[in-house]
Amino acid sequence: MLHNALVLMLALQLLSASPASSCTEQDKRSLIKFLAGLSQDGGLAASWLPDVDCCRAWEGVACDRNGTVVTEVSLPARGLHGRISPSSLANLGSLTLLNLSHNALSGDLPPELISSTSLLVLDVSYNSLDGVLPPTTVLKQPLQVLNISSNKFAAEFPPWNTMANLIALNASNNSFTGQMPAASLCRASPSLALLDLSYNLFTGEVSPALADCTMLKVLKAGRNNLSGILPFELFDMTSLEHLSFPNNGLEGELDGSHMAKLSNLVTLDLGGNCFHGKIPESIGQLKKLEELTLGNNNMSGNLPSSLGNCTSLTTIDLKINSFSGDLGNVDFSALHNLKTLDLLHNNFSGELDLSCNYLTGRIPEALNKLNFLSELNISNNDLEGPIPTGDQMSTFSSFSFDGNPRLCGSVLGNTCDSVKAVHIITAEDQQCGRKIIFAIAFGVFFGIGVLYDQLVLFRYFG
Known part of the structure; x- marks a missing residue:
């Protein structure tokens, strides 16, 4: 009896160690169809062989624990050229991650990928994809992370009303036009934490509906053609950590009572706009603030002494404004993390203590x-x-x-x-x-014969 039991155990071990499972023929055909659509495959054909199990030996392909269905295709920076065949990767029914970033893919983004019922992460950034983004056709699709940045997408952003699970959307560095997506996106994606729409051609005012994205931590829309004021509703988004709208046509004053609400703010970048008025004293309440960029605006007045309370600051960029007053009003020595202090083209006076x-x-x-x-x-x-x-x-x-x-x-x-x-x-x-490390650059404003300065401090830790 003992001998028979040992033989049975050995047989079971040999059976479990043998490659009894392999990827499905449908998954293999879908991957080969994707490969066939490429004009340059980056050498994938050397490992994507029809007679080899795609779950075990195909580069960039990962499967489930049973080794039967493809769950991930990750091929970043592989020198891939060509188009994404509509009926290839979208037919991988268990695919949860697709990373084709940093290649040279062109043509449309297949709508089947946007409306996939399995994809959680889709990254096609840094390619040459173009055309119009397709609308979504699947209710409550699972997609959580979508990165389509640095492509050639154009036209207006589609009204995606079914992205219930979306957490991060990066659509920066394209040619999107029209209004920023706000109302429909924030209603449909209550868990959205990152929205990057910078380097596009969006126009109009910043929508107050963005405040409906109550979980938003990162909001970037720099280098567009936005105008008007920042809606007060934005300052009710207390979870915000990065607020970045540089190089637009925004205007108005920074309201101190509203700014104080952003207690979690790490980055405030409003440079290259038309803001005027003073920096509010309440900025000293932003204890987590690391980067303050207000350069290239029309701001004026003295620097608030409370700026010295923002001890997490690494960057202060106030260049090309009309700030004035004594620099000694701010205790820069208290800013122990400061790396960059840029005060080019202002009207400061007084003393500057950079000792020790x-x-x-x-x-x-x-x-x-x-x-x-x-x-x-x-x-x-x-x-x-x-x-x-x-x-x-x-x-x-x-x-x-x-x-x-x-x-x-x-x-x-x-x-x-x-x-x-x-x-x-x-x-x-x-x-x-x-x-x-200390470096200084200077510029002269000849209109009133006053020299303006830029002081740039680069900190490094030895």
């Missing part, structure tokens, strides 16, 4: 033209080389440059020949825990 930051490199000659600065403090850093002489630099005392062992010049009482190239760690060094 381990700034590196040489002091640019252009600093001599900062005639609006009453004081410049770049002491206790790691700057090197000669201190520019004459003009504005001659108004600063040696205290502005102390603690930079490799700096040289008459203001420090040494000569450049006597300065050693080796960095000497000082007590001040040990108190400063940050490293920043």
Whole structure:
């Protein structure tokens, strides 16, 4: 009896180890039809052989646990050229993921893929697909992620009313026209968390209906032809983390009471528009804010002192506005994560304290033209080389440059020949825990004879 049981167990093990299952003939035919429609297959034909199990040896193909049906086709950046045959991949009845991104596919996107009853993720970004997006024909289709960015789709965005499970839609870098999809999309897709419509040809005003996308975390619509104001309803979307509408024709003022509601905001990019007025004091309540881009607008007034409370900031871009006042009103030293500070073409005055930051490199000659600065403090850093002489630099005392062992010049009482190239760690060094690479670029506004500056601070962590 024991012998018979052992023989039976061994037979079962051999049976389970044998390749008894393989992909279905229908799935294999569908994949071969897709391959046949390509003018360049990127070498897929070498592994997509008719007499080989497509679930086991076909490159870019994955199947279910039983190895019988195709569930994923992932062929990004394979050099594929040609069209997607309408009756090929769409016939894979269990396909949940299709990634054909970063190829050179052309022609229409088959409507059968958009209306698939199995696909969860569809990525055809960075191709040359064109034409008009098809409407959806399946009720409550399962699609969750759709990336059609960087193609040549045109015309108006279709009214997709059946995308109940859609979480992320990236339609950026195409040629869509008309109004931004908002009302129908937000009603149909209550779980939508990412909507990227940037780099298109959308026109008109931003629809208040976007606020119906209550789960939205990322909203991007930069580089379109949008106009009007940002609707107040947008500021009720408290889940928003990234709000980006640069390079449009938007206007109006930033309302402080509404802005304070966006407590989860990480990125606010409204650069390249027609906004006016001041930065509201309530911006200091955005504790998670990392990127503030308001450059190339018509904004004015003093910078709010509360900006120093946004300690997560890595980027402040306020260039080409009409801001004024003393830079010392903002405690930039409290912004420990700051990488970029861009203040080109404004009307600031006062002093700028950049001491104890381990700034590196040489002091640019252009600093001599900062005639609006009453004081410049770049002491206790790691700057090197000669201190520019004459003009504005001659108004600063040696205290502005102390603690930079490799700096040289008459203001420090040494000569450049006597300065050693080796960095000497000082007590001040040990108190400063940050490293920043320092670069300055400048522009002059001749109308009122006032110099404007751009300060760019690049932080890196050693």
